[in-house]
Amino acid sequence: MPTAHPSGWAHADGALRGPHWLREPEDPNALVAHLWSRTAAKSDGVLAVGGVPLPELVREHGSPAYVLDEDDFRARARAFRDAFAGYDVFYAGKAFLCTTVARWLAEDGLNLDVCSGGELTVAERAGFPMERVGFHGNNKTLGELERAVALGVGRVIVDSFGEIERLAELTRPLVEEDPSGPSRDPVGVMVRVTAGVEAHTHEYIATAHEDQKFGFSIASGDALEAVRRVHAAPGLRLLGLHSHIGSQIFDTSGFEVAARRVLALHARVRDEVGVEMPEMDLGGGFGIAYTTQDDPAEPDVLASGMSAIVAHECRALGITEPRLSIEPGRAIVGPSMCTVYEVGTVKEVALDGGARRSYVSVDGGMSDNIRTALYDADYSATLASRASQAPASLTRVVGKHCEAGDIVVKDEFLPGDVRPGDLVAVPGTGAYCRSMASNYNHALRPPVIGVRDGKTFTVLRRETEADLLATDVGVSS
Structure with a gap:
């Protein structure tokens, strides 16, 4: 059985190295390919998805933003359809559903599983064949x-x-x-x-x-x-x-x-x-x-x-x-989407025993990805807007909300010179992040921006303050 170090946890072997499975990379700029959608690639440190550099996407659409790789989504959907030939493959809409995705699924021959009247409404609005819907x-x-x-x-x-x-x-x-x-x-x-x-x-x-x-x-x-x-x-x-x-x-x-x-x-x-x-x-x-x-x-x-x-x-x-x-559901849309954030502050926090941890705060958080707080889920991240020559540093990516548990990525090796204004991208956010997103702290839910062949298109627009106040009956007209 492991025991606590008598001088405090920070002195224990590996205390500040992250979880046992996390390895310090030789190059903290490199992508771990199997965590990302198939079109994701870096050039001079800049991450592009669907042929769209994320700095360009953020300049046009703002941050934070969910980035949906259409080619990857549809390829994964067809892979399940073809591998399970002779089965009925129902996409689990609770993972992420909108009319655009419903139309892609209909065109590619999948069925659709919904679990609420709202999800059924999306399927109806998209013109999804109802005989291929499970409720x-x-x-x-x-x-x-x-x-x-x-x-x-x-x-x-x-x-x-x-x-x-x-x-x-x-x-x-x-x-x-x-x-x-x-x-x-x-x-x-x-x-x-x-x-x-x-x-x-x-x-x-x-x-x-x-x-x-x-x-x-x-x-x-x-x-x-x-x-x-x-x-x-x-x-x-x-x-x-x-x-x-x-x-x-x-x-x-x-x-x-x-x-x-x-x-x-x-x-x-x-x-x-x-x-x-x-x-x-x-x-x-x-x-x-x-x-x-x-x-x-x-x-x-x-x-x-x-x-x-x-x-x-x-x-x-x-x-x-x-x-x-x-x-x-998750197996199709999860890897097909990433979330891009802008760094706001970087803080070195002193810990017991003289150790320090780097906290990188971004402009989103638990309102756009509740899974880390809710399920203790693990995520990865990469610096998305530039190349860095700095050595890797164990970092925690956190959100802007008024909660100590507002953590996006618990442990990741990022370049040690991450600074305000940088973009950080988190892969694997297609499943349950947007569908479980909230207006906590009156945050505005980010848009879902589709990418394909070097172009962007809006799948779900960013919420506005008008959206936020639309149900507030106390607001004077």
Whole structure:
């Protein structure tokens, strides 16, 4: 067991070297390629994405700004589509969704998973084919269900007995004989189940253990009962079972245990309910590289492993393989976006034992990336606006908010001469950063600026003070 140094933590071996996986680079200007989108490159120290130098982007659009690499996003989406041929690939809209992204997905042949009325509105506004939309959520309102049914979403993933009752009551008239017109087809339904598997991930983003809000427990028998109720409802069409085991997962081992348990229930449904469900959803959660410690698998490796697992379990159970679906979100958009900030202050802070730490403060923070504070997430960073000859220095990149925990990058080696006015870019911010962004301290949420072939285009504009005050009814007109 490690013990504290008697003269204080700063005297312990490696105390100021950062985490064990972080290595001091030979050249702090160099990019670690697999952390960035595929078009990211440096020339004379200046970072360009999609052929656009970030200093030019900031001059035109300001900072901070999210930078979305269209070619990279679409290449990753198509890679999942092609690797999982024969599956239904649903992009998890909660990672990041806007009408532009929805149109790219529609054009490239992916499906879309939404989990709120707002996300459904974006899909509708984008003209996304509703038969290729899945609607998630553990507490869908009656209004959201009515709208989903009216729009003709391809499948609703039910999450409680109350929801099954509401959806059954809502859809019953659609399949009854209507003298004024043809009856509607039943609404496709998947039953979300918890398989008792906790993937190797952060406690707050593991979603398949029993003690949590999502799904019906297989072990308790609730999942089988939910299937019976869906199957008995005349306005519902039972499609299959849905399982999601967590996020930021790097291999298929966790899916193996979950698939075994979910397919065993699939077999029970055939034998005891008398229906062979045509589909099964294995969820998403595929990880990306935020730092050098992360080594995500390519889509074809994931597809091969997951297909082999399902085929093996189906043979063992003597059941027909269902049509499979997956839900990558982070794995598509995460690496396709970076965030660029301007440095405001650089502060050397004295620590116990005479040690010092460099704090680089930028013009954003936890309002545009809450994940470091919320999940203790690790990120990387690079000096984006110039080359430096200074040696690497262990640095903490922090935000401008009135919180001690407002940290963007906990530990990174940046050139020791980073100064106010420099640009710093953080890779891997496509998933959950903009979608979880806030107006904390009345900050204005940054824009999302698309880049492609040396040109920029606005995906989401920067918020204005007028936007900030639009809902403040006390503001005089």
